[in-house]
Amino acid sequence: MPSIAETVTRLRAAGCVFAEDEAALLHAEAGSAGHLESMIARRVAGAPLEHVLGWASFAGVRVEITDGVFVPRHRTELLTTTARALMPVRTVLDLCCGTGALGLVVVRDHPEVRLVAADVDPAAVACARRNLAGLTEEVYCGDLFAPLPPDLLSAVDLLLVNVPYVPTAEIAYLPEEFRVHEARAALDGGPDGLDLLRRVALEAPGWLSPGGTLLTETGAPQLATAQAILASAGLEPRAVTDPETETTVIAAVRPSTVSSV
Structure with a gap:
């Protein structure tokens, strides 16, 4: 499994402004090395972080998100x-x-x-x-x-x-x-x-x-x-x-x- 620092490097290279925060969330959500790699690859390819994680934080509440559904901001x-x-x-x-x-x-x-x-x-x-x-x-x-x-x-x-x-x-x-x-x-x-x-x-x-x-x-x-x-x-x-x-x-x-x- 890659380190958080390695994930940050990949996310930064893809243009993610908050790479450190995103890397921490991805590692916390990952159930396995394969799951983590899949999430990193999707994020690097441009998928919204919330779709990758499967949830969004909105007004202090964790809201489930699925692909294609509008992300509350x-x-x-x-x-x-x-x-x-x-x-x-x-x-x-x-x-x-x-x-x-x-x-x-x-x-x-x-x-x-x-x-x-x-x-x-x-x-x-x-x-x-x-x-x-x-x-x-x-x-x-x-x-x-x-x-x-x-x-x-x-x-x-x-x-x-x-x-x-x-x-x-x-x-x-x-x-x-x-x-x-x-x-x-x-x-x-x-x-x-x-x-x-x-x-x-x-x-x-x-x-x-x-x-x-x-x-x-x-x-x-x-x-x-x-x-x-x-x-x-x-x-x-x-x-x-x-x-x-x-x-x-x-x-x-x-x-x-x-x-x-």
Whole structure:
């Protein structure tokens, strides 16, 4: 079995910026010399570290990852921080859930909350079911709201929907680990990056409870348009930003019904 120093040398030669940290993780995960060599070879070839390890650390939680499934990243922790500030609620929906990481982090210490998750990618759904085992059995496969049970209509207090928002023309400029190793459907947001958000906005008010909140991440250049899309659907959006990670989250509230006198 190679030493950690030898692994560091190979990872550095492949362009891994955090070679020392990655080498330590690979050696800790390896069950044998053959397993270690296989992981090193995959990482050197450009596979994301999380796919190689089979897990990612996200907001202090270890999340299982499988090949091709979108890796939850540090920048998206702002969405979970914003969501947790709104807890507790009765019902949380993690739409476009991927690994289920958002729902997992938000409800992990709220066993009384009903968590529902859905994604269009069967591989992601299988991954989410494993990550959310013990928290919920309601993980559905289908396009956006289509597979959801009808009793969720007008009952979702917190809608987490981290839709793809990379404009199609910009995908070619993403790092290889995005372009090659993650599903394009998890990245491509259409010509301006907001196609999926537009579709979500059309239906979201009908699923949100009065006073319920939709949370989504968007690029800073898209913020004004994204807020206008949500406002035109009858929601009340506000921006939450983190200058350190250059992340922007939109919190859009369905107004509570006001009774006329």
